[in-house]
Amino acid sequence: MFNTPHSPTYTYKQLIKQVQMEKEEQDEDPFGLFGDDDDDDDELAASVNAMAMASSLVEAANEKIVLPHGNVTTTTTFAKRPGNDNERQREDLSSLKTLDLAWPDPIYKGKILLVSSLPLGGGRGYVASETLPPGNLILIESPMMEWPxxxxxxxxxxxxxxxxxxxxxxxxxxxxxxxxxxxxxxxxxxxxxxxxxxxxxxxxxxxxxxxxxxxxxxxxxxxxxxxxxxxxxxxxxxxxxxxxxxxxxxxxxxxxxxxxxxxxxxxxxxxxxxxxxxxxxxxxxYRHVAMLNHDDYPNCTKLFPTDGTSYSEVRTTRTVQAGENLTISYLSRVVSHASRRKLLWEQHRFDIGASHLKGERYRMELIGNKLPPSPLDGGSVEQSLTDRIESATEELEKMRTEIEASIQLSPTVSAEIYEIPKAMEQSVLELYQESKQQLENVDHIVLIPILSLHLEICATVIKDNSLSNSMQLGVLARQTLSAYRLLPLQKSLLGADHFDIARTSLDLANAVSELLSRSVKTLYELKLPSMNTFGVWSSFEQRIRKEHIRIKALYPHDAEQHTKP
Ligand SMILES: C[S@@+](CC[C@H](N)C(=O)[O-])C[C@H]1O[C@@H](n2cnc3c(N)ncnc32)[C@H](O)[C@@H]1O
Structure with missing residues (x-):
């Protein structure tokens, strides 16, 4: 499970230099995608500048996403399997051998049982002892050892x-x-x-x-x-x-x-x-957290200790049936099946195979209409299309973290610094468009981190006080579009009750609400199917906000009551 962070290849200082070199004059609307009509000329020129800047950033972030031989080599190793995406392996509780390790108890242990007869490495794991709702607290534990x-x-x-x-x-x-x-x-x-x-x-x-x-x-x-x-x-x-x-x-x-x-x-x-x-x-x-096995579609998540707490919490992220194996993801990022298989093999020496890819989740892994070969099946060792998309995304994520940190650290932020996230926003959109096209799959799993990153960058860009009204509307429109595209993908991957869905729903509701009050025309220009009246957008916004409130309520901040002496 141990994962070491990589050191970033490009620092924000290099980026600032690059942006300064390419910036010719103050941009009105650097992307010119959603601005007012009367800004047209300025926007066109600025848009061209930003496109050039963005292209060089994508190149800087990674080599351009080109297919190895102009084509994707694929094998149809796995037939499409029928079945419910949430169908899980459930064990008969009465036949499971429970286990008592002579370990100190965690701070809190929910309705879970440690068993020893599971058909995977080590054989042990926690299962639910009764049906658990999403958001249920199953473990609170302090680390037995922190890293030096x-x-x-x-x-x-x-x-x-x-x-x-x-x-x-x-x-x-x-x-x-x-x-x-x-x-x-x-x-x-x-x-x-x-x-x-x-x-x-x-x-x-x-x-x-x-x-x-x-x-x-x-x-x-x-x-x-x-x-x-x-x-x-x-x-x-x-x-x-x-x-x-x-x-x-x-x-x-x-x-x-x-x-x-x-x-x-x-x-x-x-x-x-x-x-x-x-x-x-x-x-x-951690002792007890280490007894949780991996699943590509886990039913639990471990929350990092937050400021001031030394313990971690593990919560369910969807309904878990009694006897179901409680699982987390051993990988810190959302990646393609090919990468998950490879990383788990490299880190753990176990192969999750592909037989668990079903229904919508199976379709989310297809390039064109085929599942790409895995190096573990003797497939090509050449860097694959998804590898290249993933490393470009990761590179841009690192840049965003750095620029966000430098904005937060600097007491007097100059407007200049926002040129970087502005250009990065364009790069991420380009990466999204290009990836979607080359993957021939608008629902591909690797689009999830790209869209999530886009939302994060928009949140940074919008903080720039010097943005004109039309530029703000542009960011809000693009935020709306990304969140609108991201929601169904996250639901397919994580289930409808995962807290990431609450977060995206809030982003979407907030962006739509802002546009409803400032420029409903901008919403119509998104040309989303049947979304062409104020009433439709308004009830959509209310529905999404209610979703946010509903899911948020599933995850109460109730760990504290178990951690007080
Ligand atoms: C952190 S331990 C989890 C507890 C482990 N099952 C035990 O009995 O100690 C990680 C190990 O569990 C096994 N494991 C976890 N998830 C697995 C999975 N989905 N498929 C196969 N083996 C898995 C692998 O052997 C892995 O190295």
Whole structure:
């Protein structure tokens, strides 16, 4: 589950420079999409400038989205499957073996049961002990360990194990981590069993250990006739082996042993590294949260600790039936099925396959009318169309975060700085149009993060006090359109009761309400089907706002009542 943030390739300072170089004069309406008629000439010129600026930004963000050979190579590996999108694997509660790990209780545990007979890696997981409504609080837990400063933003390494061994309750942590997947019991027996065993647990453990070995094992001698890069890699591997020995020594000096009283060995240190890699989250390592399995369409979400709280909450995001496996997404972003499969394999060494893609969610993954091949099925290793769209989106997201942070930090924000989000808004719209066209699928899943990003950028742009009336109307119109397109996609992916739907509904209702009071003509110009009278737009706005209120009420801020001493 451990995910390290990448460092941004382009900083906002480079962007400012680029925008300043390209900016010729003060733009009236940089995008000229929805302005008043009398601004036409200025808008056209400004629009051309902005288009040039946007194009260069897209290029800067990533290489242009071009198909490898002018065409997408596809295979129809999976037939369209019938069935309800929300149909879930439900276990017979009476046949499940419940489990009691000797771990400290979390701060709060809802109507959930830890079971041990699930058909996936490690075999354990939490299931609902009764039907749970969306928004139901199922866990509140503080991390058993937070990441050391040196670990943040870098690949998980032995520095975290050192930190763990130096924590005041290290023995307790080491003992509890023995139960994390891969468990000490499994890893110890892995060394005594035949590698050809067909037990999924052992196979995954073999793959996990092989990955670690590939990363870190080395011959003891640094070879003479090798390149600088290879030599550097070998030196790193030797350093790693040396550090493992140092950690075994630290554990011995501090009297930190395994639960059975035996001294910690090098393989125990490696296993702990695996356990942190496969069970840790960005906000730290949690015991009970680590028992939640992954699903591409999870029924729960973990909320990050917010300012002033040290605990995390896990809540359901839709109705969960008794006996249903409670799941979260191990991935921090919405990505295509091909990327989910690849990332889960790379991070966890398990393959989610494609048999769970059904109905609307299956259609959201199609390019043209075919499911693209996965590298895991022996498909092309070439960077795919969705890879390129996703990395362009990610790059633009990083830029937005940076520019938003710099706007917030700066006490006196000059109007100049808003040229960047303005140009970025155009880039995101271009990315959206181009992606939609090349994917030949207006409902493709990768359009969700692009539209969400567009809404975020609009929220930044609209803060610019120097925007003219027509520019403000333009931003509001484009905000309306993006939220209108985003809502049905999010509903198909997340279900109608997910709190992201509440957020998008609010954005949509607010933008429409503003336009209803300032320029209903702008709403008509969107040319949305049957949306051509004040009355229709007005009742639409009320309906969407009610949706926001309804979903918001499903997620009460009730964690505090369980966390007070
Ligand atoms: C954080 S643990 C989850 C709890 C785990 N099932 C256990 O018994 O300890 C992550 C591991 O669970 C397994 N897992 C989780 N979700 C899975 C899924 N959808 N399919 C297959 N294995 C999964 C994988 O072995 C993964 O490395």
């Amino acid at each position: 400063e040196e670990q943040l933003g870098t690949k998980l390494g032995l520095v975290s194990i050192k930190h763990l061994l130096e924590t005041s309750n290290a023995s307790q942590l080491v003992h509890d981590i023995e139960d994390f997947h891969p468990t000490k019991e499994h890893v110890d027996s892995h060394h005594h069993i035949d590698d050809t065993t067909d037990n999924e647990n052992y196979e995954q453990i073999s793959r996990m250990i092989q990955t670690l070995e590939l990363e870190y094992s080395s011959s003891s001698e640094v070879e003479e006739d090798i390149g600088t890069e290879e030599r550097h890699h070998q030196q790193q591997q030797q350093q790693f082996q040396h550090d493992v020995v140092v950690l075994v020594e630290i554990a011995r000096e501090k009297g930190i042993c395994s639960r059975d009283g035996s001294a910690l060995t090098a393989i125990d240190i490696l296993r702990m590294l695996l356990a942190l890699r496969y069970n840790g989250l960005e906000s730290g390592v």
